[in-house]
Amino acid sequence: MGMRLRERMYQLTIGTLLLFVSFTMLFPFLYIAVISFTDAAAYEPNALSFWPSAWSMDAYRLIFAGDGFLNALNSSLFLTVVGTPISVMVSCSTAYMLAKRTLPGRKVMLNLIVFTMLFSPGLIPNYLLIKELDLLNSWWALILPATANAWTLLVMKSFFQNIPHEVIESAKIDGCGEYAVFFRIVLPLSKAMLAAFSLFAAVGFWNTYFNAILYISNSAKWPLQVFLQQVVMSSSMGEFIEASVMQSFKQEVPAEIIKMAAVVVATVPIIVVYPFLQKHFAKGVMIGSVKG
Amino acid sequence: MKQTAAERIAVADRPKARKEHPVLRSIVRHRQFYLLGLPGILSFIIFKYFPMYGILIAFQDYNPFAGVMKSDWVGFDHFIRLFTDPDFFMILRNALFLSLLGICLFPAPILLALLLNELRSELYKRMVQTVIYLPHFVSWVIVVSLTYIFLSSEIGLINKLLLALGGEKINFLFENKYFYPLIMSQDLWRSIGWGSIIYMAAIAGVDTSLYDAAKMDGAGRLRQIWNVTIPSIMPTIVILFILQLGSTLDVNFEQIWLMQNPLNTHISEVFETYVFKVGVGGGEYSYSTAIGIFKSVVGLALIVAANKLASRRGHEGIW
The missing domain is CATH 1.20.5 (Single alpha-helices involved in coiled-coils or other helix-helix interfaces)
Known part of the structure; x- marks a missing residue:
């Protein structure tokens, strides 16, 4: 007892x-x-409050009425929706090549890829390259370099190497060429892995921040994280929301509530995909911890 | 033009009837694989290897209008300037100090994993795990935004709470003595759960008969943790510790950048933020490239050393 x-x-x-x-x-x-749902009239800046006495969607209506926020949302959606399939497909087909053990030059390519994990020429050479390629202020500056990710390649490669040989051999005996084997046999077998990496890539694109301030100076093209940072750290909302939009509301919405609403909108997509992420990532981090 | 497998085998087995280069033939035979890998390899060449050529500008007085080919060569001038620049020692010191703080947080995920493992209720354990992994997926911008919303002296909940309790407001965001504690707290909040995953896996792999034996000897729960669990996961702990040492100088520069303000640059400036300001902002491309290279070279040496050390301990290393 x-x-x-x-x-x-x-x-x-x-x-x-x-x-x-x-x-x-x-x-x-x-x-x-x-x-963030507190009604402006009920909001007391100095009072401790955990539950609004009156509710309102004004903060959300306000941020969705201004161009700045919609532009930022649009940028981030573009990066995520376009960038994710591109980076996953490129990594995936490259990893499949690297998984072919008999491929001439495979060792050299693998070593060169691993080297990029260990040594980076730094920020300025990367910046000058993007400038040379005329990609400054283009979303492609944030998407294309993400297709060269050594860690992703190595994990995908070891995944492909674990696909039983017999599966591929029998497909070939059935008359499949190498492309057919890859697209019709290997990729469908790798759905779980593809889902995991798509989610990782999508979260990465959605969270893009530092490269965006490095490469994108045109504020109309800022992704959401850059815009959000500006909104949260600024004391007046006038820079981000047009006066005409502000005036169309019968009462002034406090800056704090707008800030909170902006953070909520930027967080919601992560929360929505999180259950799917959680299903896959524990495995991802396990493989990842073995391979860098 | 589909080849059947039988034909393919026949081609491969034909005893070098035509004396072509076997390597060349192998390359031709793998052409479809090369084509699949082409976009990725091109991407690596363009985005990872082409910038390596930009390293040259650290040895020049790079003039953006003349380009790399026509800029004047200055040898190691920028590196000499580096070692006499007080700014350089400031950023080196800050990066080292921030890494040291990171090392102080090293035991936190281990503790969390040990606690989680003690829970009997699987359902509760899964619920806790779901919640504690979440912060890893939100951006640094959101982490720092939350910090602002909670700690600012005007609107911050913490300051409202302090006032309500009869205390005084604290200027967390702009007083330098709070800078490092804030960085550490954010780091802890964002990564403790994620960091515990690997230890949970290590603990799951501990031989259960060891616990039974310990129980026979009358060991209580804490004794079992101390005498069975911790020694069993020690190899994992050591390897991860070595690898963390290998990434000294690598700080979360997005986090630092977002937490910087004009009052704290002397304690917050690190390599990436400095290179960004002096290089992209100030146009001193050559000097800032030299600083970046210093960091990359030291980082490379550290990670290679760490990996050597790790493989000596029987780990397959990180590559």
């Missing part, structure tokens, strides 16, 4: 500790999501 009680106490202590950890992870999102 004494043992049982001690075990209970032990579970309770650990459970409480972990509850506290989980709470700190979740609370910031919950708090801004709730407060």
Whole structure:
């Protein structure tokens, strides 16, 4: 009996500790999501509040009425929707080549690819290259370099190498050429892996920030993260939301609520894909930890 | 033009009837593979290897209008300037210090994994795991935005709470003494859950008979953790520690960049942020490239050394 009680106490202590950890992870999102719906009239800047006394969607209507936010959303959607399939397809077909053990030159290519994980010429040579290619202020400057990702290639390569040989051989005996084997046999067998990497790539494109400030100076083309950062760190919303839009609201929406709403909108897509991500990523990080 | 497998085998097995280069023939035989890999290889050549040629400008007075071919060569001048530049030692010190702080956080995910492993309820464990992995997927912009929303002295919830409790407001965001603690907290918040995954896997692999034996000897829960779990996952801990040492100088520069303000640059400037400001902002391409190269070369040496050390401990290394 004494043992049982001690075990209970032990579970309770650990459970409480972990509850506290989980709470700190979740609370910031919950708090801004709730407060972002506060009605401007009910908002008191200095009062401690966890639940609005009056609700309103004004902050959301306001940010979706201005051009700045829509442009940013549009940029990020383009990057994610166009960039993800391109980078996954390029990595995938390249990894399939590298998985072919008898391929002449394979070792050299692998070594050169691994080297890019260890040594980078740095920011300025990359910047000058993008400038030379005339890709400054183009979304392609953020998409195309993402097709050269050594880590992705190595993980995909080891995945393809684990596909049983017999599957490929029997397809060939049935008359499949190499392309047919790849597109009709190997890719369908790799659906789970492709889903995982698509999700990783999509999150990466959605979260693009530093390269965007490096390559994109035209504010109309900023992706969401850059725009969001400007909005959150600025004290007045006038720069981001046109006066005409502001005036069309019967009461002024406080900057803080607009900021929270902007963070919520940028976070929602991640939360939406998160359950799918979670299904795959534990495996991804395991392979990844073995290979860089 | 489909070849049947039988034909292919026949071609491969034909005893060098025509004395062509076997390598050349092998290349031709693999042509479809090369074509599949072509876009990726081109991408590596253009985006990873072509910039290597840009390294040359660190040894020049690069003039954007003349280009790399026609700019004046200055040898190691920029590197000599580097080692006499107080800014350089400042960013080196900051990068080292931030890496050291990262190392201080190293045990956190291990502790979390040990705690999670002690939970009896599988459902509760899965729920906690779902929640704690989430921050890893949100961008640094969102992490820093949340920091601003919660800590600013005007609107921050924490400051409202301090006031409500009769305390005084604290200027977390602009007082330099809070800079490193904030960086560490953000880092901890974002990566502790994700970092625990690998240790959870290591713990799952511990031989259960060891626990039974420990129980027979009368070991309680804490004793079992100390005498069984930790020694069993020690190899994983050591390898990950070595690899982290190998990435010293690699800081989360997006995070640093976002947390920088004019008051804290002397403690927050790191290689990437400095190169961005001096190079892209200030147009000093050659000097900032030299700084970048210094960082890359030291980083390469560290990671190669770490990998050597790791493989000596029986790990297959990172490549």
